[in-house]
Amino acid sequence: xxxxxxxxxxxxxxxxxxxxxxxxxxxxxxxxxxxxxxxxxxxxxxxxxxxxxxxxxxxxxxxxxxxxxxxxxxxxxxxxxxxxxxxxxxxxxxxxxxxxxxxxxxxxxxxxxxxxxxxxxxxxxxxxxxxxxxxxxxxxxxxxxxxxxxxxxxxxxxxxxxxxxxxxxxxxxxxxxxxxxxxxxxxxxxxxxxxxxxxxxxxxxxxxxxxxxxxxxxxxxxxxxxxxxxxxxxxxxxxx
Numbered sequence: 487x488x489x490x491x492x493x494x495x496x497x498x499x500x501x502x503x504x505x506x507x508x509x510x511x512x513x514x515x516x517x518x519x520x521x522x523x524x525x526x527x528x529x530x531x532x533x534x535x536x537x538x539x540x541x542x543x544x545x546x547x548x549x550x551x552x553x554x555x556x557x558x559x560x561x562x563x564x565x566x567x568x569x570x571x572x573x574x575x576x577x578x579x580x581x582x583x584x585x586x587x588x589x590x591x592x593x594x595x596x597x598x599x600x601x602x603x604x605x606x607x608x609x610x611x612x613x614x615x616x617x618x619x620x621x622x623x624x625x626x627x628x629x630x631x632x633x634x635x636x637x638x639x640x641x642x643x644x645x646x647x648x649x650x651x652x653x654x655x656x657x658x659x660x661x662x663x664x665x666x667x668x669x670x671x672x673x674x675x676x677x678x679x680x681x682x683x684x685x686x687x688x689x690x691x692x693x694x695x696x697x698x699x700x701x702x703x704x705x706x707x708x709x710x711x712x713x714x715x716x717x718x719x720x721x722x723x724x725x726x
Contacts, residue, residue, distance in 0.1 A: 490585045491515045491538030499529075506544070508535060565639040567617055568624035573646075576638030580648050580699055583636070587650075587693035595649040595657045595690040596706040599627075599664075602683045602718040604643040615675035616643075619682055622673055630664055644710075646703070654690045654723060661686045661721045669719065683719035685710060690723070 493513040500507045509526040510517040518536040519527055529535065535542040547555070563575035571579070580596075587594045601607070601619060608616040620643060627637050627645055640646040649657055665686060673680045687710030689702050705724035713722040 489538040489540055489582075490589055492540065494586055496537050497535075505530075513537070565624075568621055568639050570624050570628060571636065571638035573638060573640050576636060576640070576646060576648075577699070579636055583648060583650065584693065584697075584699050588695055591693070592651055593653070593690060593692050594702060595652045595654075595688065596702045597647040597649065597657065597661060597686060597688050598640070598644065598703070598706040598710040599647075599661075599684045599686040600642070600644040600710065602685055602714075607680060607682070611675060611678065611680055615678075615680060618675045619673050619680060622671065623668065623682075623684070626667055626671065627664065630660065630667075646706075649690075652690065654688070657688050657690050658721060658723060661688055665719065665721060685713035685718045686721045687711070687713055688721065688723045 491514075493511070493515070495511045496513040497511055497517040498509050500509060505528055507526060508517065508519065508524070508529050510524060515538060516523045518524065519529060520534055521536075529544050531544060531546060533544045535544065563572060564570070565572040584594065586592070601623060604616065604619075607619065620639070623645065624637075624639065627647065631637050631647065632650075634650050636648040638646050649660070652660070665684060668682060668684045671682070673682045687706045687708065689705035689709060691697060691702055691705075709722040709724040713720050716722065
């Protein structure tokens with residue numbers, strides 16, 4: 487929820503047999519039910535909950551309705567091939583993270599990576615093999631992410647990651663570990679081994695009020711281009 491007035495852990499919905507309770511989690515700006523600030527309160531159908539400038543309306547769904555809405559959410563936010571966030575969903579979540587970093591005077595790290603010589607692999611082994619490589623890359627990247635971090639397919643063979651409060655040194659060590667994992671991974675399609683490496687670009691910045699998400703991503707993308715230019719299968723870091 488990209489609202490700077492909403493705390494990272496703002497409130498919780500707690501389900502009991504037959505009813506639901508909302509509890510404020512010591513948020514900075516409070517949780518309101520029907521206009522009244524609360525600490526903990528039972529909520530009923532059509533109650534209006536306000537957190538920051540966002541209003542939520544309580545409703546109940548049949549299972550089939552909830553499943554249908556979940557499928558719509560998945561279609562809008564999840565990359566169908568790899569099962570991780572798509573670009574639009576990542577940008578929305580990253581803007582929220584940027585707002586938090588500005589409030590907390592925190593550091594944000596953006597990591598860009600893509601598969602080296604991917605077009606050549608598609609031409610040599612076929613597009614189905616290329617799809618399998620992307621799925622396995624997404625699995626490797628996802629396994630290395632902390633709960634508070636983000637990973638998404640940015641487009642084609644390119645992936646983007648957001649690391650919270652990670653220093654330059656820690657980010658480089660993390661990226662090098664992933665690079666080696668990919669290099670040593672046995673990518674196979676129809677019993678054919680397909681050697682694969684990735685190039686990685688990193689931009690890590692303390693967030694000030696004027697720094698934009700687009701600027702950080704561009705710097706990480708420039709570092710990725712430098713990694714490609716300098717021979718691929720390597721990590722490069724954007725300058726300050």
